[in-house]
Amino acid sequence: MKKTLAMFLAAAMACSLLLTGCGNSDSGSASASGSAPSSGSSGDTIVLSCATKVAEDSFEGKTYQYFADLVKEYTNGSVEVQIYPSEQLGDSTTTVNNMQLGTIDMYIEGSTFYSGYGVDVLFTTSPFLMTEWEDYLELVTGEFGDLQMQQMEKAGFKMLCSDRSWQRGPYYVTCSTKPINSLDDLKAIKLRSADSAAFMNAMSFLGVSTTVVNYSECYMALQQGTVEAxxxxxSNVESMAFYEVGPYVTYMNCYPQELWPVMNLDKFNSLTGEQQEALVKAANDAAAYSNEELYTFTDEMIARVESDGAEFNMDFDCGVIQDALHDYYVGEAAKGNIPELVAQFLGLL
Incomplete structure (x- = not known):
């Protein structure tokens, strides 16, 4: 079960050489520039490229393929979704930009990467601002969620999961090279961050040092000591093998997260009405399937990695950090850095 870095690099190099040797014979391969092959039709079939961040054999990766299978089924084969896992088409910032340009058709990931397109999402990666999925779901299925979808379409994107119900996680943990039992322990380590100003600013307020690392590079960053957590x-602890190099796994539910299956709006609008309805239905049904299976998978996964040496701490007091950040978030709301509807929902205004 252990994965060594040497094996990983060797496999990656072999795969790279294989793809190079094949030239353009494989229409499903990513190009050297990180762009997907242009979507189009094969006979009567429209093929859509869909980028993802996680490995294809991970829990999330399998649910993305389930979504692709549903699209094919619901469109009677007239539309197919080709999944490109593990950041094959570039990091999140690059992928979202290319999706807006139309060189990638779809992306399934969290919402934070749409903040630069006029979409109110930064609060979703504000740590410990909101920790309960039920509260988050209530927020995004109301007036604020409608506003987000309007902002997305104005920016050239189409959110496919109209139910807004695709839960990620179902909660967050921190994999670290040393135990984390308190806020002081967290302050003493180097924490990886996505490229999220909201997350980094809040952590800086707490006195926690952060370093931006692409998600696919986190294993190596932990192994080399670039970050310590x-x-x-x-649900990603096993599939990303983080527990191998960060065996101390601490419940630290910094925020609930929703997965966004998003499509280039022009490409979506080019489909027939029946095909559009099928894509939305497939996204909603894939979300329901994922949510139903997620908790069972997580419990079984935790048992597996514990038997392989990981140490889980499920008793970390997240309330201590929430309390420490309360005044900070009141100040952020007063400055307008938290959307007004969100601030009112959370009682910050």
């Missing part, structure tokens, strides 16, 4: 959905 990585936050991740608990």
């Amino acid at each position: 990585v936050n991740c959905p608990v």
Whole structure:
């Protein structure tokens, strides 16, 4: 079960050489520039490229393929989704930009990467601002969620999961090279961050040092000591093998997270009405399937990695950090850095 760095690099190099040797014979391969092959039709079939961040054999990766299978089924084969896992088409910032340009058709990931397109999402990665999924779901299925979808379409994107129900996680943990039992322990380590100003600013207020690392590079960053801790959905602990190099796994539910299956709006609008309805239905049904299976998978995964040496701490008091950040978030709301509807929902205004 252990993965060594040498094996990983050797496999990656072999795969790279294989793809190079094949030239353009494989229409499903990513190009050297990180762009997907242009979407189009094969006979009567429209093929859509879909980028993802996680490994294809992970829990999330399998649910993305389940979504792709549903699209094919619901469109009677007239539309197919080709999944490109593990950041094959670039990091999140690059992928979202290319999706807006239309060189990638779809992306399934968290919402934070749409903040630069006029979409109110930064609060979703504000740590310990909101910790309960039920509260988050209530927020995004109301007036504020409608506003987000309007902002997305104005920016050229189409959110496919109209139910807004695709839960990631179902909670977050921190994989670290040393135990974390208190806020002081957290302050004493180097924590990986996505490229999220909201997350980094809040952690800086707490006195926690952060370093931006692409998600696919976190294993090596932990192994080499670039960072000493990585936050991740608990469902990714095994598939990303973080527990091998960060064996102390601490419940630290910094925020609930929703997965966003998003499509280039022009490409979506180019489909027939029946095909559009099928894509939305497939996204909603894949979300329901994922949510139903997620907790069972997580419990079984935790048992597996514990038997392989990981140490889980499920008793970390997240309330201590919430209390420490309360005045900070009141100040952020007063400055307008938290959307007004969100601030009112959370009682910060």
